[in-house]
Amino acid sequence: MKLITFSGPPSSGKTSVILQSIDALEVPVTEIGVVKFDCLTSFDQGRYQSKGVKVVTGFSGKLCPDHFFVSNIEAAVEWGVKSGFKILITESAGLCNRCSPYIQGILSVCVIDNLAGVNTPRKIGPMLKMADIVVVTRGDVVSQAEREVFAFNIRQVNTGARIIFVNGITGQGALLLAKNLWHAKEVDGLHEQRLRFTTPAAVCSYCTGEMRIGSEYQLGTMKKMEFKTD
Amino acid sequence: MSRRNFLEIAVSQPLSQIRAEFPVCEDFFLNLRIENIDWSLTLLNALDKVDKEVINEFGLDREMIFREFVAFLDAFGHVSATAAEIKSLTVIGGHDKSGNAEIDSFCVAVGEIICIVGPTGAGKSRLLGDIECLADGDTPTGRRILIDGEMVSDQRRFDMEGKLVAQLSQNMNFVMDLTVEEFLRMHAGSRFIDDAEDSIKRCFECANQLTGEKFMMDTRVTQLSGGQSRALMIADTACMSSSPIVLIDEIENAGIDRRQAIRLLARKEKIVFVSTHDPLLALSGDRRIVIKNGGVVSVIETSESEKRCLDEIEKLDTTLFRLRSCLRNGGIIDMDMLKG
Known part of the structure; x- marks a missing residue:
């Protein structure tokens, strides 16, 4: 089974891009599975189902979405193998711009929105930096110049990635993406595999439910800002 | 310029000299939130003075930054030459x-x-x-x-x-x-x-x-x-x-x-x-x-005869343009305006 991980900021068009690529892949939809890692709610399950794609959605709730991802991905792959899929796609939203649910050796795709502003690629961090393929959506509504500058800024943070413009509505560009996806490595499990980047560190009193403000309530891993006055 | 050259440049030249030739390399450090790098030193020496914490947050170490810097120069050192030329x-x-x-x-x-x-x-x-x-x-x-x-x-x-x-x-x-x-x-x-x-x-x-x-x-x-x-x-x-x-x-x-x-x-x-x-x-x-x-x-x-029609079409187009401007300015349209 081929495993592909998709990530990207919320509402960047991940689901549309994945659906368009599924159309462009020459694989029966019944042999493709999707695992969607989300935080609180998700409205995309139906979009996959109406296409006949099997989908499982998991909600991280109060947990860090990255930690949630890494503690469930192995079982997700097992589910995919057992279901007899040819391709398993995982979709997860990067919330702190640091999330990078990428695994070494596993094809990773980051989806970002051209409307988010030209400097966005320089702010996203590991999720963009460590991706193999960067898909840019909504390029059809901005000027050619902004598309070019956007791609240039992606290139600045990730010199090696392939940049593909995909129109999530018409599917323009999805064919090229699908061809790239087809090169994803075959896996039969993920045990002992490694993440590409550490997940956000967070073992502090607030992780365990503390709500009060004040240094006496702060235990564990903390980071303090420096405020200087003249 | 080959990749090997960029490696040598990054090892031996002070950053200020590299910046003079490739001003874009300033962005490389901004992208990593390294704001006060010592431009008079070579990259590796300059990195020794940079806050390790910041570098760690990007999941990098000194050597990785060095490799990425070379890749960065490699990607942007000769961009203009990559324009696709076709006939x-x-x-x-x-x-x-x-x-x-x-x-x-x-x-x-x-x-x-x-x-x-x-x-x-x-x-x-x-x-x-x-x-x-x-x-x-x-x-x-x-x-x-x-x-x-x-x-x-x-x-x-x-x-x-x-x-x-x-x-x-x-x-x-x-x-x-x-x-x-x-x-x-x-x-x-x-x-x-x-x-x-x-x-x-x-x-x-x-x-x-x-x-x-x-x-x-x-x-x-x-x-x-x-x-x-x-x-x-x-x-x-x-x-x-x-x-x-x-x-x-x-x-x-x-x-x-x-x-x-x-x-x-x-x-x-x-x-x-x-x-x-x-x-x-x-x-x-x-x-x-x-x-x-x-x-x-x-x-x-x-065809030539189609091209000859162009002048007439252009006149029609100008007429329409004039009508639009007239409407835009609150004017009244009359038959004379259609004659050009």
Whole structure:
């Protein structure tokens, strides 16, 4: 089974891009599975189902979405193998711009929105930096110049990635993406595999439910800002 | 310049010297939130003085930053040389929506203007899409696109990464809140254009020639009218973009000098495809492709007699323009105004 991980900021068009690529892949939809890692709610399950794609959605709730991802991905792959899929796609939203649910050796795709502003690629961090393929959506509504500058800024943070413009509505560009996806490595499990980047560190009193403000309530891993006055 | 050279440069030269040659390398450090690097040192020495915590947050160490810096120089040290140069583009016909074969093939050379005509939904955008992705019998139309008469390998397709085709359509907007000058400077910067100031000025003048209503260098791009935006996009594509193929989807209502606009693009050694219903544009092209039911049914060369009609069409167009201006200014339309 081929495993592909998709990530990207919320509402960047991940689901549309994945659906368009599924159309462009020459694989029966019944042999493709999707695992969607989300935080609180998700409205995309139906979009996959109406296409006949099997989908499982998991909600991280109060947990860090990255930690949630890494503690469930192995079982997700097992589910995919057992279901007899040819391709398993995982979709997860990067919330702190640091999330990078990428695994070494596993094809990773980051989806970002051209409307988010030209400097966005320089702010996203590991999720963009460590991706193999960067898909840019909504390029059809901005000027050619902004598309070019956007791609240039992606290139600045990730010199090696392939940049593909995909129109999530018409599917323009999805064919090229699908061809790239087809090169994803075959896996039969993920045990002992490694993440590409550490997940956000967070073992502090607030992780365990503390709500009060004040240094006496702060235990564990903390980071303090420096405020200087003249 | 080879990668090896950049490795040597990064090892031996002080950062200030590298910056002098490649000003873009300042961005590399900003992207890693390293703001106060000591430019007088070589990279590795300078990194010793940088807060380890910041570097760690990016999941990097000193050696990784060094490797990435070399890769960065490698990617941006010779960008201008990578512009795709092509001489011609050939479309090998596929089939229409009912599976019937379309026209065998047609070839377009640099400097040509090709119009695409056909009813809404006939497949004009599909043809533009096939060209954009350099279809290889793998799109619903089964078309294949050759460059300079040759098949394009998957590798080359990927390498071109959208550098081949620039697109313009009615739906495109400026979303950045910048002045015209800042906007053009930013675009020039990303292209490493040598004579940036010159290009910016030329581009600005071009855009103003194309539009009826003039704008200034310090006008914000988001405040330009539809026509002004379109004019700036066209001038920018002609003067700054290196893509040899330009696809234009419906620009007729933009309130700009459309004939001059597409001529400007063709003059810049580009292949220009214009999807249009506008007689003025359609007859300004060298040829036009007729699409029906998803397939190309014919390629019509613009004849001399058609070209002679252009002057009359232009007069009609001017008349309509005059009527529009009159309405806009609160005027009253009368029969005399139709006579020109």
